[in-house]
Amino acid sequence: MATDEPIHITITILQNHIDMWVKPEHEVYYREAERRINDRAADLIKKWGYSDEQDLLSKLLIETTVNYIAQNSQLHNYQETVIPKMETILKLAVQLDDQVQTLDR
Numbered sequence: 001m002a003t004d005e006p007i008h009i010t011i012t013i014l015q016n017h018i019d020m021w022v023k024p025e026h027e028v029y030y031r032e033a034e035r036r037i038n039d040r041a042a043d044l045i046k047k048w049g050y051s052d053e054q055d056l057l058s059k060l061l062i063e064t065t066v067n068y069i070a071q072n073s074q075l076h077n078y079q080e081t082v083i084p085k086m087e088t089i090l091k092l093a094v095q096l097d098d099q100v101q102t103l104d105r
Contacts, residue, residue, distance in 0.1 A: 013037055014053055 006021040011034040022030055037060060044059055 014041055014056065016053075 004023070007024050007027065009020055009022055009027055009030060011018050011020065011030055013034060020030065040063070041056055041060060044056060048059075050056065
């Protein structure tokens with residue numbers, strides 16, 4: 001089998017076994033997601049108590065989606081504000097360097 005062919009893995013979320021076919025290079029991400037989801041589920045159970053699995057999974061999905069949206073918003077804000085300022089600073093640094101070299105001559 002070629003290394004770029006999907007591999008079969010089983011991950012366990014809240015004692016549910018989920019069979020998946022994934023890219024070999026992504027297996028580590030699925031394993032990390034499995035760990036994080038189960039850890040966060042345990043935290044939510046401690047915080048709110050266990051009502052039912054569907055409710056818990058819904059809360060996890062909402063929380064994950066909100067965090068994703070917030071991170072994308074922050075990234076967009078960074079791209080819209082910080083990057084142009086950095087480009088301006090770079091231009092000023094080049095101009096300053098040019099002026100210093102002119103004075104050194």
